[in-house]
Amino acid sequence: MATSPKLTINDLHVSIEEKEILKGIDLEINGGEIHAIMGPNGTGKSTLAQALMGHPRYEVTGGQVHLDGEDVLEMEVDERARKGLFLAMQYPSEINGVTNSDFLRSAINAKRGEGNEVSIMKFMKQLDKKMDQLGMDESFANRYLNEGFSGGEKKRNEILQLLMLEPRIAILDEVDSGLDIDALKVVANGVNSMRNPDTGFLIITHYQRLLNYIKPDYVHVVMQGRVVKSGGPELAERLEAEGYDWVKEELGIEDETVESQA
Amino acid sequence: MSIDMEQLFDRQAVTKLSQSQQEPKWMLEHRLKALEAASQLSLPKLQKTRIDHWNFTQFDPIRKEPAISSSRELPEEISRLISTDAGDAVFVQKNASPVFQSLPDTLASQGVIFTDISTAVREHEDLVKKYWMTAGGKADEHKLAALHTALVSGGAFLYVPRNVTVDLPFQALFWASGKGIGTFPYLLIVADNESELNVVANFVSDSESDAVINGAVEVFVGDQARVRIASLHTHGEQTTEVAYRRTVVGRDADLEWIVGDLNFGRTISDNTTHMKGSGSNARIKGITVGSGEERSNITSAVHHHGKATESDLVIRGVMKDQAQTILNGITKIEKGASQANGVQAEKVLMLSKEARGDANPILLIDENDVQAGHAASVGRVDPIQIFYLMSRGLSLREAERLVIFGFVSPVLDTIPFESLREQITHVIERKLG
Numbered sequence: 001m002a003t004s005p006k007l008t009i010n011d012l013h014v015s016i017e018e019k020e021i022l023k024g025i026d027l028e029i030n031g032g033e034i035h036a037i038m039g040p041n042g043t044g045k046s047t048l049a050q051a052l053m054g055h056p057r058y059e060v061t062g063g064q065v066h067l068d069g070e071d072v073l074e075m076e077v078d079e080r081a082r083k084g085l086f087l088a089m090q091y092p093s094e095i096n097g098v099t100n101s102d103f104l105r106s107a108i109n110a111k112r113g114e115g116n117e118v119s120i121m122k123f124m125k126q127l128d129k130k131m132d133q134l135g136m137d138e139s140f141a142n143r144y145l146n147e148g149f150s151g152g153e154k155k156r157n158e159i160l161q162l163l164m165l166e167p168r169i170a171i172l173d174e175v176d177s178g179l180d181i182d183a184l185k186v187v188a189n190g191v192n193s194m195r196n197p198d199t200g201f202l203i204i205t206h207y208q209r210l211l212n213y214i215k216p217d218y219v220h221v222v223m224q225g226r227v228v229k230s231g232g233p234e235l236a237e238r239l240e241a242e243g244y245d246w247v248k249e250e251l252g253i254e255d256e257t258v259e260s261q262a
Numbered sequence: 263m264s265i266d267m268e269q270l271f272d273r274q275a276v277t278k279l280s281q282s283q284q285e286p287k288w289m290l291e292h293r294l295k296a297l298e299a300a301s302q303l304s305l306p307k308l309q310k311t312r313i314d315h316w317n318f319t320q321f322d323p324i325r326k327e328p329a330i331s332s333s334r335e336l337p338e339e340i341s342r343l344i345s346t347d348a349g350d351a352v353f354v355q356k357n358a359s360p361v362f363q364s365l366p367d368t369l370a371s372q373g374v375i376f377t378d379i380s381t382a383v384r385e386h387e388d389l390v391k392k393y394w395m396t397a398g399g400k401a402d403e404h405k406l407a408a409l410h411t412a413l414v415s416g417g418a419f420l421y422v423p424r425n426v427t428v429d430l431p432f433q434a435l436f437w438a439s440g441k442g443i444g445t446f447p448y449l450l451i452v453a454d455n456e457s458e459l460n461v462v463a464n465f466v467s468d469s470e471s472d473a474v475i476n477g478a479v480e481v482f483v484g485d486q487a488r489v490r491i492a493s494l495h496t497h498g499e500q501t502t503e504v505a506y507r508r509t510v511v512g513r514d515a516d517l518e519w520i521v522g523d524l525n526f527g528r529t530i531s532d533n534t535t536h537m538k539g540s541g542s543n544a545r546i547k548g549i550t551v552g553s554g555e556e557r558s559n560i561t562s563a564v565h566h567h568g569k570a571t572e573s574d575l576v577i578r579g580v581m582k583d584q585a586q587t588i589l590n591g592i593t594k595i596e597k598g599a600s601q602a603n604g605v606q607a608e609k610v611l612m613l614s615k616e617a618r619g620d621a622n623p624i625l626l627i628d629e630n631d632v633q634a635g636h637a638a639s640v641g642r643v644d645p646i647q648i649f650y651l652m653s654r655g656l657s658l659r660e661a662e663r664l665v666i667f668g669f670v671s672p673v674l675d676t677i678p679f680e681s682l683r684e685q686i687t688h689v690i691e692r693k694l695g
Binding site for chain 1: 644645646647649650651652653654655656657658660661664665667668669670671672675
């Protein structure tokens, strides 16, 4: 597609088991932009990521989401992915008996469609290159998908999928948690290598640290299931220096979470 | 039921069967003794599977079929299951009759025997008699075992002499065809000391057949011999199969057994391996996939008799629709089998709310200095796994397929014959729809 990607989220409401977590989120993400969603734990950040991808436990109770003008909420999970939405998960599943490379090739081919499958040679070359870029040992290609991977290995594997699948809109859900500084740099480099007008990013984190390596264009603070404050990269820096208390004070928020911890 | 039996299979009918196959007297006596036992004995008691309304006795037990001169005369659905190139060793039995067999001269000249049992017993009576129905199955165990012994017809005998290695797999195919029949296949395999051989056995029926198949495979693995055997069962929807597989493993011998219980009807699968010789090693793998109304009860047992014997039992079941399976695993370490090591794992994956599965691991240990372990699980496909795979663009169907094939991969991926692996994959895909 020649046009630049665009994800728009209007007044999104999401519940888990009848309990409302997101209470009206508005965002617009365009190709070439990096948006960071920040906020303390329990404010609904991950819920936003999961709901956008279509996680079965999350029920959208109101609002709209459009990708390139198409209604995302009407799509099945796989259709969202094939249209270019990607979610790097905080806790990726382990799938026994399915090798990383078989899985990746199936995913790439699902996107390319029948009759247009990637050649095995081309795929292997690309995989080698991207694994090299992420400092992943060759053996990962033939290991079962995420099975027995350490937390850091899982995160790298999510980024590997990101690099291989080249989505239009990439959502990264706390991809920095549990990473040491070297791994964090590797992950950030991976993301930065994909920074181009054909990809938009929504990066969810509660640490400023990641944003030292991935410079966001926009920063949004989520509390109580809403975006309560937006700004440029300087907002992230201030949050790092001063924490969230000043935001709460400014907005008169006492408890920033969605009622109890969600 | 015993009244039916006496009417259907009387002494005269069995005597006639035995005489028509020109069997020696000891074999006829063996049959008659079992026939008498069959009328007294009751059905086996299976855990959690009701079989009292299954048909085990209403059929024509001795339907003879004419021999064919070329495998080209076999219907495509049968012929595609075997390879009949020059150099292939093949045995095909249709209902009660061996209809096609071939053994390359290069093997025959080394003393390899691969033929129907009537011929084998005429030409090598002592050899057949030494092993005939002695692998630990007992004719008086219950009605079904006794019936098999009484009515066994056709059957194949495979013997590989001492120190002979045969790489290409021997192929045996037992084909139940038509309505209202019962078949009693028997495959007797003897690997003499230090021999090496591979066997692929197919048990099939026409899709419209309502056959009752009561069959046994007995395998004797000689000292330091190495046997790899796979048996694949794909009987049709209206069939009932009772399959016994008994193996005796000699000293320092190596056994690999792969069982594909992939019938579309009702299945009792009963497998026992006796680790008689010290230092022997067995890897036993089973896979069952059920759809529709299928029922299966699968017992896999390993008895360690010899010192330092090792066994590994890996069983996987996938159930969809209203299908049900019971997987029983038994690792028994007998007194004296010190330093034995027996492990087992049975796992069931259910794809629908109505599907049922049960995994029952049992360890019985009568010796001190041993190792044993078991694992069992019964569960459904994890919706979060499916979400994860679909979030990368895979359709629901493709995501489920990956999870299912991943689940059975500990069995499927280790099958040594590629054509068989493809065949099993094909059957699984057919069942999953």
